[in-house]
Amino acid sequence: MSVLVFIELEDGKIKKSSREAIAYGAAIGEVTALALGSASNDELASAGENGATRVLHVADERLNAGLIQPFAEVISSVFASSGASILVTAKSSLADAVVGRVAVKSGASLASNVSALPDTSNGFVVKQSIYTGKATANMSLTSDKKILAIKKNAIELKTGGATASVEATSVSLDDAWFGAKIISSEKAEGDVLLPEADIVVSGGRGLKGPENWGMIEDLAKTLGAATGCSKPVSDMDWRPHHEHVGQTGVKVSPTLYIAVGISGAIQHLAGVNSSKYIVVINKDADAPFFKAADYGIVGDAFEVLPKLNEALKKALA
Amino acid sequence: MNILVCITHVPDTTSRIAFSDNNTKFDKTGVQFIIGPYDDYALARAVELKEASGGKVTVLNVGEVETEPTIRKALAIGADEAIRVNAFPSDSYFVAKQIAEVAKQGNYDLILMGRESIDFNGGMVHGMVAEMLGMQSFSPVMSLEIEGDTAKISREIEGGKEKLEVKLPFVAGCQEPIAEWKIPNMRGIMSARTKPLNVVEPSDNSTMTAVAQYELPAPKGAVKMIDANNVEELVSLLKNEAKVI
Numbered sequence: 001m002s003v004l005v006f007i008e009l010e011d012g013k014i015k016k017s018s019r020e021a022i023a024y025g026a027a028i029g030e031v032t033a034l035a036l037g038s039a040s041n042d043e044l045a046s047a048g049e050n051g052a053t054r055v056l057h058v059a060d061e062r063l064n065a066g067l068i069q070p071f072a073e074v075i076s077s078v079f080a081s082s083g084a085s086i087l088v089t090a091k092s093s094l095a096d097a098v099v100g101r102v103a104v105k106s107g108a109s110l111a112s113n114v115s116a117l118p119d120t121s122n123g124f125v126v127k128q129s130i131y132t133g134k135a136t137a138n139m140s141l142t143s144d145k146k147i148l149a150i151k152k153n154a155i156e157l158k159t160g161g162a163t164a165s166v167e168a169t170s171v172s173l174d175d176a177w178f179g180a181k182i183i184s185s186e187k188a189e190g191d192v193l194l195p196e197a198d199i200v201v202s203g204g205r206g207l208k209g210p211e212n213w214g215m216i217e218d219l220a221k222t223l224g225a226a227t228g229c230s231k232p233v234s235d236m237d238w239r240p241h242h243e244h245v246g247q248t249g250v251k252v253s254p255t256l257y258i259a260v261g262i263s264g265a266i267q268h269l270a271g272v273n274s275s276k277y278i279v280v281i282n283k284d285a286d287a288p289f290f291k292a293a294d295y296g297i298v299g300d301a302f303e304v305l306p307k308l309n310e311a312l313k314k315a316l317a
Numbered sequence: 318m319n320i321l322v323c324i325t326h327v328p329d330t331t332s333r334i335a336f337s338d339n340n341t342k343f344d345k346t347g348v349q350f351i352i353g354p355y356d357d358y359a360l361a362r363a364v365e366l367k368e369a370s371g372g373k374v375t376v377l378n379v380g381e382v383e384t385e386p387t388i389r390k391a392l393a394i395g396a397d398e399a400i401r402v403n404a405f406p407s408d409s410y411f412v413a414k415q416i417a418e419v420a421k422q423g424n425y426d427l428i429l430m431g432r433e434s435i436d437f438n439g440g441m442v443h444g445m446v447a448e449m450l451g452m453q454s455f456s457p458v459m460s461l462e463i464e465g466d467t468a469k470i471s472r473e474i475e476g477g478k479e480k481l482e483v484k485l486p487f488v489a490g491c492q493e494p495i496a497e498w499k500i501p502n503m504r505g506i507m508s509a510r511t512k513p514l515n516v517v518e519p520s521d522n523s524t525m526t527a528v529a530q531y532e533l534p535a536p537k538g539a540v541k542m543i544d545a546n547n548v549e550e551l552v553s554l555l556k557n558e559a560k561v562i
Contacts, residue, residue, distance in 0.1 A: 010475075066474065069453055072444070093475055096433070097456040097490065100444025103410070109525040110409065112439045125529055130437050134334040136532040137437070143525050179453055180483045183469070187477035195475055199561070223562065241459065241494060242473055247330050247435065248354050248493050256561040266331045270435075277559045279551065280540075290540050295554060299545030308548040315552045316562065 001029035004084035006075055007047060007055075008066070008094060012039045016157070016196050017090035019050045021150050023158040025088040026051025027117055033164065034078050036063040036071060041166050048164030050157065056082075056169040062178065065185075066094040070177040072101035077171050079106055079145075091149040092195065099149055109141035112149040129154075132247060132270040151274070152195055153253045194243060197226035199256045200275075202245055204230040204268075206261015206282060206301055210238035215305040216260065222312045228252065230262045246271035261301045264289025281305070318372030318463065320363045321423060323416050323430035323442070324391055325353035325406075326384035330435065336531040343436075343531070352387055354498075355431025357394075359489070361496035362461055363429055364395035370463070373397050375423065379406045379415045385514065392509035393501035399512065404519040408526045409437070411519075413445030418520040420450055425486060427468075432457040432490035443490035453483060456490025 003025040007018035014035070025031040033052040035044055037059070044055045058074055075098065079087050087102065089095045091113055103110040115136065116127040128139045129151055194200065201220040203213065213227075220227045227243060234244035245252055247267040253274035260281045262268060269292050272278065280293040283300050290296045297304055328334070328348045335344040352360065363374045376396040378384050381403065388399045402415040420428055428447075433440035440456065447454030459478060460471045463485070470489065471480045501509070543551045555562045 065479075068444070068455060072448070093457060093473055096440035097444055097454065100409070100413070100441035100446075101448040101454065103441065103525070104413070104445050104448035110439075110441055111526065112441060127532075128437070128439075130531075131328070131334045132330075132435055132438060134534075135336070136534070138529040138532065140527045140529045141525070142527060180455070180481045183480040183482055185474070185477060185479040187474070193476045235494075242475075242477060248358075251438075256555065256559070270330060277555070277561050279555070290542075292537065293540045294538070294559065295551055296540045296542050297545050297548070297551065298542070304545055304548060308551065311548045311552045312562070315556055 001086065002082070002084040003029040003031050003086045003088055004079055004082050005031050005033045005052065006087065006089040006095070007033050007035050008090065008092060009035060009037055009039050010193070013043060014047060015090065017092060017152045019047070020152070020155045020157050021088050021090045022047055022050040022052050024117070024148070024150050024155045026158065029086065032056060032082055032084065034058070034075065036074060037061070038064055044166045045163045049159050049161045051161050052164045054165045054167060056167055058169050058171050060173060062173060065182055067178065067180060068097045068101070069179070070173060071098045072105065073174070073177050074171045076102045076105040078169070085145055087147045089147070089149050091151055095149050099147055103147050106145050106147070107143060108145035108147045109143035110147045111139045111141060113151045114148045115151045115154040129274065132251065133273040151253060153198070153255065192224065192226040194226040194228055194250055195252060197252070197254050199223045199225035199258070200228050200245070200252050200254045201225045201258045201260070202228035202230065202262060203233065203260050204262030205232050213239070215301070219258070219305060219309050219312070222309055222316065230268050259289055260305065262289060263287045264292060318366055318370060318427070319423070319425050320366065320372065320374045320427045320429060321377055321420055321425040322356070322360045322363045322374060322391070322396065323377045323428070324356040324360065324387070325431065325434040325436070326350050326378060326380050326387040327353045327434055327436045330354070334533070336533070340531045341528070350387055352391055353431045353434050355433060355435070355492055357498050358493050358495050359429035359431055359491035360391055360394055360396065361499045362491060363427070364499060365496055366463060367395070375400060377402070377416060377419055379404060379412045381405055388514060389509050390501060392512045392514070393505040394499045395505065397512065399514040401514060401516050402519055403516050408524045409439050409441045410445060410525040411523070413442045413449060414521050414523070415519055416442070416446045417449035419517070420446065427486060428488045429491055432492045440490065443488050447488040450488070452487050454488040454490070455481065455483070457492040458489040459492060459495055461489065461491070461495055
């Protein structure tokens, strides 16, 4: 079976979640990957490590920004011409906005937040994470063409494959697709992207103010983690909104989530309940977050964090 | 400004999720239903835009008669009229199709909805609707300002945000902080009773997916508490038991 995997680039590098999508595709068929915008041949060829056989590269610079309509048009066009019956992508802010359009253009069934390989014993059934991680639906995709958006950190990242062949591909771009003009963009530089991270360190109101975030950042640095925060913290502008973890913020699914000074309101838990392990540090022994945790420490963040950071540094040295 | 706001009727975030009929149906017992939190942001922004520069806000839900209290709440918040497409929202394609059909009758300048529903979390409907209508679409939209036939929006990208200038009409999937949620006041609640709520029948019954069965995750084990003076033990557990560092 031929599978097309759309891979997202971040400053010319293949995102980790896109590598997971390639590994997913490789488990069900022969993977052709599709990359849009500028990237080096070596970087694209490295998609082979995760299981892609070849990479189609539409290198037009106008595709460097993740604009929804041009991406939907180009992906649909390549999906149609590639002969693949399945399109796989990582679930992301961009993919969410793009895949619905591609599904309509392609007449494809679409499942998002897919957390396991398909069961093809009776049709084509995938597991879709629903109710913000509180349940799973076994979703049957009834159309011949199928699109799967894979939940981040849900698929084991396979490495060690061969190098993929990279083929420059041209798709003629219509100016009418570029109706949206980007005026400005702000981006955190060099940090680990929160939705992609293996480890997340999050702080809440217990940190008492934005000036104390150094402790969270130090711990994150030691662990190679991304930093997050609770809703009140982003509402008070202590931290930017893209760090807000929860029901109406970013939903994360890291292997380790460390929550410091967050009581664990149900809206926050909804954003973290797909984490493999949860550590809660809070001075209130009755904080509801402890019930959802694997490991807990009752203590003052200002005392526990520096000690924990030192102990981790020693252990990881 | 003629704005269509699409809302979902979903279980409150705090609901215990359970299934019945051999895990093939959502169990509504004891569940409180609300306007989807993201849709609620879209609605609040639509009402603000109308209050600032006039126009009309129409709220649309695809659902059976049980969703009418949720629709009335949207009218109490400030929508002027409502449309309910009388059908169970079987899948995202089906819902998008119904929204697109309603939108074709209405000449809307803006079609707003939440970035995703909080039941199926698909986040697909805004893009589908836009594609069906041949419009542009944006999501997740965090701010929205209108000037004439142009909008300035900001959308979240992973690790940051981007400001865009776009021409009306378009479809937007919204999220905070586009507006503050509005709580209906008594006057709003009273007037909502008499605002028009038109019921229309679905135009097309085709779907692209079907849920075969639901599953609940295995219950979480008990938390292991560690003494605050012994952080080394936590490090050791993370390293040797959880094997995550």
